[in-house]
Amino acid sequence: MSTRDVTHLSDLSKMVPSQDGSFNRAPSQFRNWVEQGGKYEAEKGRYHLYVSYGCPWAARTLIMRQLKGLEDFIPITVLSPRLDELGWPFANIDPFPGAEVDPLYSADHLKDIYLRVTPDYEGRFTVPVLYDKKTETIVNNESSEIIRIFNSAFNHLLPADKAKFDLYPEHLRKEIDELNTWVYDTTDGVYKAVFAANQSAYEKAVYPLFESLDRLEKILDGKDYLIGDQLTEADIRLFVTIIRFDVAYYSHCKCNIRDIRNGYPAIHLWLRKLYWNVPAFKDTCDFDHIKTGYYWAKSARISANP
Numbered sequence: 001m002s003t004r005d006v007t008h009l010s011d012l013s014k015m016v017p018s019q020d021g022s023f024n025r026a027p028s029q030f031r032n033w034v035e036q037g038g039k040y041e042a043e044k045g046r047y048h049l050y051v052s053y054g055c056p057w058a059a060r061t062l063i064m065r066q067l068k069g070l071e072d073f074i075p076i077t078v079l080s081p082r083l084d085e086l087g088w089p090f091a092n093i094d095p096f097p098g099a100e101v102d103p104l105y106s107a108d109h110l111k112d113i114y115l116r117v118t119p120d121y122e123g124r125f126t127v128p129v130l131y132d133k134k135t136e137t138i139v140n141n142e143s144s145e146i147i148r149i150f151n152s153a154f155n156h157l158l159p160a161d162k163a164k165f166d167l168y169p170e171h172l173r174k175e176i177d178e179l180n181t182w183v184y185d186t187t188d189g190v191y192k193a194v195f196a197a198n199q200s201a202y203e204k205a206v207y208p209l210f211e212s213l214d215r216l217e218k219i220l221d222g223k224d225y226l227i228g229d230q231l232t233e234a235d236i237r238l239f240v241t242i243i244r245f246d247v248a249y250y251s252h253c254k255c256n257i258r259d260i261r262n263g264y265p266a267i268h269l270w271l272r273k274l275y276w277n278v279p280a281f282k283d284t285c286d287f288d289h290i291k292t293g294y295y296w297a298k299s300a301r302i303s304a305n306p
């Protein structure tokens, strides 16, 4: 296990905001694809997914994995939601209920997986991580790409009904991509609000966030899904933010102009229908992990608020 001091990358209290006080998310660094004929072939049991139930980005991948019936293909390991100065710990370091030990290397923290692959890695040690056991490397750590991989790369190995189930269908791609672009500001907006280092950065984050929610409320009025009449990845991407909103973002992240329950009836109905009618949404929601992840006292996020 690496002995390199990486706390400047893992300790949230050492995170440096940009000059104007705003939080800017660094791009994910592992961006490979699982594909037939490529370096990373789709194979049962070859890949491993490291996640936190607390994290909305990781939750996207868990929902897609279950919707596509990939549970037997891609095992997961759940980290403890209580980040410490070395980042996400496995259960041997923090035995939080539901957290697990690392089955591959008995690592202490997720950072150890990153540093095993790239000893001089300089990014953040984020979940989700799609790991290849065969080449012992991280294939991808960007949730928007991992969900696309899950949507199509294993289709030839899946039963027909699961293979056919397309969450990014050709005829809706343009609309999905357009919507994703501005819905991203909602998902990321809460982080921009909580990590804002001054009032002006906070306001720059929070007002556009609520403008996005107002827009989404209009789109979802009388509708079960965001795009077309079918479930798409756009619903997954928004769901993971909305389900966390009233329990964490409204209070902890100070995104409190309105809550979802009282302020956005159409979004609220859409949320409840997905949660109660589609098992992949409910099954992958663990409110203990979600709340602990955001409120955990050791996390610098609390003091990072303006």
Ligand SMILES: N[C@@H](CCC(=O)N[C@@H](CS)C(=O)NCC(=O)O)C(=O)O
Binding pocket: 009, 010, 011, 012, 028, 054, 055, 056, 057, 058, 087, 124, 125, 126, 127, 128, 141, 142, 143, 144
């Ligand atoms: N763009 C990435 C973002 C992932 C991300 O930021 N994950 C957060 C948890 S919500 C994380 O692991 N943060 C740990 C850290 O920054 O130290 C994705 O979509 O996969």
